[in-house]
Amino acid sequence: MSTEHFSVQPSIQPLADNLRDDILANPGFGRHFTDHMAHIRWTSSADWHGHEVRPYGPLQLDPSAAVLHYGQEIFEGIKAYRHADGSIWTFRPEKNAERFRRSARRLALPELSDDNFLNSVKTLVSQDAHWVPTPDSEADESSLYLRPFMIASEAFLGVRPAQEVDYYVIACPVAAYFKGGVKPVSIWLSSHYKRAAPGGTGFAKCGGNYAASLLAQQEASDNNCDQVAFLDAAENTWVEELGGMNLFFVFKDGRIVTPRLTDTILEGVTRDSMLQLARDEGLTPEERAISINEWRDGIASGEITEVFACGTAAVVTPIGQLVSENGTIEHPEGNAVATKLRKRLLDIQYGRAKDTHGWMTQLV
Template sequence: MDISTTANPHPVDDARLAEILASPGFGIHFTDHMVTIEWTPERGWHDARVTPYGPLTLDPATAVLHYAQETFEGMKAYRHPDGSVHLFRPEENGKRMIRSSQRLALPKLPVEDFVAAVEALVKVDERWVPDNADGGGEKSLYLRPFMFASEAFLGVRPAQHVTFMVIASPAGAYFKGGVKPVTLWLTEDYTRAGRGGMGAAKTGGNYASSLVAQQEATTHGCDQVVFLDAQDGTYVEELGGMNMYYVFDDGRIVTPATGTILEGITRASIIELAGKLGHQVEERRFSIDEWREGVSSGAITEIFACGTAAVVTPVGSLKWAGGEVPAPASTELTMRIRQALVDVQFGRADDTFGWMHPVG
């Protein structure tokens, strides 16, 4: 795909950029450029371009505003100690966007074009990729590819005009002051997705549906919410934005099976990494009773969650109306896995898996 580039005539100056990268936060500041690609049935994907970052002009009848036909991805670019910039498994994000697009009746953007679009933005805005000169930092450039129904039409059908875009935002370490266990609230009133639904798609509606349950968790002093399956209300699915793992005293690791949950790129990477470290990983249904009983008996020695932003985080106590399960005693394997993954991402360890994709 040919991608044209129009440089921003007023990029953020070096002094201001240095201030931003010193304390970037998350999703607050945005780079100088963005990528846009259009799709119509007649022309397919066309008019791929890098342009100055700026607001969109949308007709009030734009379909996505009414019927939520959209998908998105989340990924990062990392600056390695030698100054080079790498993406983490971008092809897997491209494949997942295709799966999400199929579920949302959106056109499929070929993986090679997805990766080319992301690379084009990172190349033009490479100065926005933070370095970690101290050797132990976790600053990166967060990338948000997304696709939406941009046709102005109120009929309920797949849109005949679709727009794909990529924007980027520098991101600081998810945990300020060190990694801390997250406390979880078990919602018994809300579910995230059901069989045949959109649970495995990365679409905004899944996140919107989690917000009221997250409010409930916050009200009860918890950091995140745990969702159970919609059919039986028995099996653990995932958190509002992270996948789950349970470490047993015999070294096994269990993670809930996919189908109604998001197939996380970090999740898949941890399964590979844990196997290399000598741990058998089981993907299966995992009940809330097995969680409670496993922690109480000591059979479950660690619990952790993973996602693009936090990478890996230990899980603390689980609370629900009328009860609580304390945190498992250990975080040893959790932190070992986390450090091994982060070291590969930031170029501090050999990439024996072939996960890192150089930009340039």
């Protein structure tokens, strides 16, 4: 990947080494950001231009910028991993670039090419490589989380697609998404709220989908649950996804089922990878509709032996219980499949296992 068309303006006030080291020792998630950010501008008259990496800092937007009024924006989530030899890699970035284009089409935003997407990530990581954590053990899941996003920045209050758009990439060092290490999480089943409806934006990675999930997530928190699960909007019967992760159900006969993709479900990169890794492990993946009754009955009968969620931020997370207004369903102890698939994925991402599928792309 060439970076020659990105100009780089180094920060004259980078964070002091000792302060950065303190952050890298305990980064949390999404709290501290690197010294630089990538930027490209688009206008209807000049297409994509102004490719740059510049110091991280506030954005200047007109109060009438379309994104502030009509929510015309999209984003992605991707990680950079430092391997034992010091090199830095990312995981299946072409899939993120593809989904970013798909989201752009749905939100009536201009499509960014793979080259622009990948080069923006590569140039930023190259400039801020010292921000990529060095894991001190296999249990250390620290990495650099990258957030590419696109916003409608045109100063105009008319309801139409914006004619001026800005694309950025920011980055932050992160530790494991859930505090306290990997442990089964509690899921609240949302009875009153829906994440997405047919014909809507559910398959796009846009802020509106997440905003629509926050009240349900608050309801989950009020019921001492970590995450919320959504059912379909039409029949209130079919399991779709969590607020930010895809779901998998492991059956005792070796099947591993995930809800089939529709225009109400986000096509996760980790989800797609789980399907392949499951095949590698001799399991039988199925993409099909699964109802909330099948979930409940499967746990009760022992047909479903594990349930787990997956996504870029949280990787693979076992589910320990399903909580709803009708009571709590405890899931079986032991998460052998989830644990095995999680380790397989992380070993590839951190360079501890051979990448037989060609998923890794070197950045530095």
